[in-house]
Amino acid sequence: GAVVSQHPSRVICKSGTSVKIECRSLDFQATTMFWYRQFPKQSLMLMATSNEGSKATYEQGVEKDKFLINHASLTLSTLTVTSAHPEDSSFYICSAIGLAGRGNEQFFGPGTRLTVL
Amino acid sequence: QKEVEQNSGPLSVPEGAIASLNCTYSDRGSQSFFWYRQYSGKSPELIMFIYSNGDKEDGRFTAQLNKASQYVSLLIRDSQPSDSATYLCAVKRSNDYKLSFGAGTTVTVRA
16 A cells, blocks of 8 residues: 555656646545655755645745645645756655555655656 | 765675665754665665664664664665665654655665
8 A cells, every 4th residue: 555656757848848747645645745856866855845735835945936836635746847947857756644654654656757958 | 964974885795795774863853764775766665664772673674773873774684686776864853744865875785
């Protein structure tokens, strides 16, 4: 149990376009979802915390107008990278916690590889 | 000072040996400690978590926590080539769901 999916797994887009990434908890209700970004050979950096029905909380240095997060239901959160540029190319990973966890275990999605040309 | 620090490695061990990974953290309010394994191009997967001082064993993995020294380690016994990956240490405060990750230690198990 406790499966988190992400879609798409890989996306290539042109500079200036917007890209939406979906994160779904498949078999549990996710009260909180997290969005991370990972650059090559670096660790995961938390971008924002998303709670169902409320505004996301962004980490310092993350532009909320550039990275739009919507957590409209207990099973779906979306991250939209607006006006993407090559420096936004990264591995974006979501995670979720909810009623299915062992304690406060975060269940990670498989990640989305974004390449901006 | 980084919140969570790990030796970046790479750590190379022969098959069957013990791999020892270390992690230190700066926030004394940290209460939960996690070890994740991440294969190249994949997302992290949880190996172990530990909350209390001492050792916790799960199969070939042993986590050790020393809160006084702000130190947590992971031992991998009988290392296998499939253990070759980057191991991430993550720390959580008691009043927060957020995880702070270390930079990871890359382990290579030589056949």
